[in-house]
Amino acid sequence: MTMHLLEVKDLRIYFKVREGWVEAVDGVSFFVDEGETLGIVGESGCGKTTTAYAITQLLPKNAYVKGGEILFKGRDLLQYINRDGTINLFHPEIRKVRWRDISIIFQGAMDALNPVYKVGRQIEEAILAHPDALGKMAYLELSENQKHTSKAMQEAARRRVEELYDIVGIAKDRIDKYPHEYSGGMKQRALIAMALALNPPLMIADEPTTALDVITQYKILGEIKNIQKEYRMAMIMISHDISTVAEISDRMAVMYAGRLAETGNTLDLFMDPRHPYTMGLLNSIPTIKGDKETLLARLQSIPGSPPPLVNPPGGCRFHPRCPFAKSVCSRETPEATVVGPNHVVWCHKAAAESAGDEW
Amino acid sequence: MLSGVIRPQRRVLEMNGNVLDIVGLKKYFELKKDRLFSKPKYVRAVDGVTFSVGEREVFGLVGETGCGKTTIGRLVVRLERPTEGSIFFQGTDIAGLAGGELKKFRRKMQMIFQDPYASLNPRMTVSQWVVEPLRNYQMGTPEEMADRTLKALEDAGLRPVEEYLERFPHELSGGERQRVSIARALVVDPAFIVADEPVSMLDVSIRAGVMQLLLGLREKYGMAFILITHDISVARYMSDRMAVMYLGKIVEMADTEGVIKEPLHPYTRALIKAVPVADPTRERTPLPLTGEMPSALERPSGCVFRTRCVYATDICAEREPSLVEVKDGHMCACHLVERGEI
Structure with missing residues (x-):
């Protein structure tokens, strides 16, 4: 078997709260190959952001890793956590990986930049934290001696920032401006520039365009896509909006209440969804495509609302809202069923049907 | 009446069957002066907007952040006082009214806010929250109020x-909270409701339910709606007619399907094209517009959209286009569309 760029196996992350444990991520497995885009879709509180942040190990103190593996180029990143299962934010090995190998475009561009520093400086800071990566980027043309002088490093970082501004399409005279002097779209572009700074093989985009207007969103998604293609980066795109993920991802993972519901090639998931939640999600979004009668007939919300993750429902977590649920669904957690190439479903009904049984 | 208070002249419009007629509505916000005696600067949040909302109609106001759509909503229910223009509510101009005069009309117009987590009082139970407007307007005996409250909550799908009666907001999900807000708007039997982004903060899987609820209420009670949203897909599902706004102006207005299927204004064309459509096979092509929306302080001369328009010509900088009927019922504010050039 070939090695994936990133492989997450049976990841479980619980948060300790006063009421007990929040089972935010409970047995999630997926992989990302070089240069491809995986979209993780789900509603608020389904664990998609926790999953992504676990990869770079940026989780709060009350997060406990209860099991699983995060293999990046074959190396398990979870070997660096503390013995009690909490995350060690500052482990030297993780600090090397973070940003150089895996970077993040944070959710909410409006708040992700520090208001009291110039934007350019914030990006330089990220670059300077990884002198080895800076040295590796040949076009910076640092000689062996220069690598040790901080002034040369500063200048090289500066040149890299200028280059990045070119790539993401912000005028260079903006580098020495403060975040409040940027528009929303520009801040988002600056964050993309920051994520690109060290040319990482994997980029995690957490709702990169959610706070933006549709026109800006369309442009920025297009730019992310182009940059990703040009530099052959892999990307994990996290979003609650199945429409945006549809347009940008090669494969998709649908999450519900801390677990995976369905994963597969984006096209398959749209053409042939097998999990009732995926179907429900696709039927609950209005669209401007097609004629209005079809839309009026199709649009339907999923009854109920997502469950709390402290004491989540037993068995399949979707069963209280599922129109097809039977007694087995409340008793047993569904196993993964492979229904096609790359297409995996966690659902008793889908399992029965794929085995040729009546449901 | 206190001396010195100028009582606005009561203006009445002939009955035309519309619930609302907005004429030349403007709202300028004065900015903080940087120097004491410098000339005041204004942000033109709403700049000369005219439209009508008929009986039982859902009128969508669509546009990007800062286009003035929410300000219109707040003006219409008179949470703000307009700088200029008229708001005829069932024929009476309420633009200049205040105090008791205004309160008579207030009951008839209600608003549903965007954020169900911020718009409920965390220290009031559902029943207290929904009965409050009835007490405020002294609508009936306590028993009648209780009955109305129950009915409103039930109609809101709770x-x-x-x-639900004795629950506090923190014991409700987002969708339930929004339904409580809807019940509170509903309970006083309004003639129209301004719904400001009613579903944008809700989880995707429950949005459709709230949209269907609002449309069902229209059927049942026959009230009109102004739907304010940035999401054209939502406007398409809910509204009968819609207006697209850009920098405080309406640039296009027509029946909803007309705007979506045949957008005329260059801005609307770009906007419609940018809407994600949940189609993995869609080709991404560049949008027919340039740059970013200018700040409301640096309004371009002439047509407000010209700085981003790919078709802009000299006339666009010289003269402001007015909103004119281009085809039956389809209004557009663009020199070039008007002349049939694009």
């Missing part, structure tokens, strides 16, 4: 009602 069933069984008994289970």
Whole structure:
């Protein structure tokens, strides 16, 4: 078997709260190959952001890793956590990986930049934290001696920032401006520039365009896509909006209440969804495509609302809202069923049907 | 009446069957002066907007952040006082009214806010929150008020009602909270409701339910709606007619399907094209517009959109286009569309 760029196996992350444990991520497995885009879709509180942040190990103190593996180029990143299962934010090995190998475009561009520093400086800071990566980027043309002088490093970082501004399409005279002097779209572009700074093989985009207007969103998604293609980066795109993920991802993972519901090639998931939640999600979004009668007939919300993750429902977590649920669904957690190439479903009904049984 | 208070002249429009007629509505916000005696600067949040909302109609106001759509909503229910223009509510101009005069009309117009987590009082139970407007307007005996409250909650889809009455907001999900807000708007039997992004903060899987609820209420009670949203897909599902706004102006207005299927204004064309459509096979092509929306302080001369328009010519900088009927019922504010050039 070939090695994936990133492989997450049976990841479980619980948060300790006063009421007990929040089972935010409970047995999630997926992989990302070089240069491809995986979209993780789900509603608020389904664990998609926790999953992504676990990869770079940026989780709060009350997060406990209860099991699983995060293999990046074959190396398990979870070997660096503390013995009690909490995350060690500052482990030297993780600090090397973070940003150089895996970077993040944070959710909410409006708040992700520090208001009291110039934007350019914030990006330089990220670059300077990884002198080895800076040295590796040949076009910076640092000689062996220069690598040790901080002034040369500063200048090289500066040149890299200028280059990045070119790539993401912000005028260079903006580098020495403060975040409040940027528009929303520009801040988002600056964050993309920051994520690109060290040319990482994997980029995690957490709702990169959610706070933006549709026109800006369309442009920025297009730019992310182009940059990703040009530099052959892999990307994990996290979003609650199945429409945006549809347009940008090669494969998709649908999450519900801390677990995976369905994963597969984006096209398959749209053409042939097998999990009732995926179907429900696709039927609950209005669209401007097609004629209005079809839309009026199709649009339907999923009854109920997502469950709390402290004491989540037993068995399949979707069963209280599922129109097809039977007694087995409340008793047993569904196993993964492979229904096609790359297409995996966690659902008793889908399992029965794929085995040729009546449901 | 206190001396010195100028009582606005009561203006009445002939009955035309519309619930609302907005004429030349403007709202300028004065900015903080940087120097004491410098000339005041204004942000033109709403700059000369005219439209009508008929009986039982859902009128969508669509546009990007800062286009003035929410300000219009707040003006219409008179949370703000307009700088200029008229708001005829069932024929009476309420633009200049205040105090008791205004309160008579207030009951008839209600608003549903965007954020169900911020718009409920965390220290009031559901029943207290919904009965409050009835007390405020002294609508009936306590028994009648209780009955109305129960009915409103049930109509808002909170069933069984008994289970919800004594709950506090933190015991409700986002969708349930928004339904409580809807019940509170509903309980005083309004003639129209301004719904400001009613579903944008809700989880995707429950949005459709709230949209269907609002449309069902229209059927049942026959009230009109102004739907304010940035999401054209939502406007398409809910509204009968819609207006697209850009920098405080309406640039296009027509029946909803007309705007979506045949957008005329260059801005609307770009906007419609940018809407994600949940189609993995869609080709991404560049949008027919340039740059970013200018700040409301640096309004371009002439047509407000010309700085981003790919078709802009000299006339666009010289003269401001007015909103004119281009085809039956389809209004557009663009020199070039008007002349049939694009």
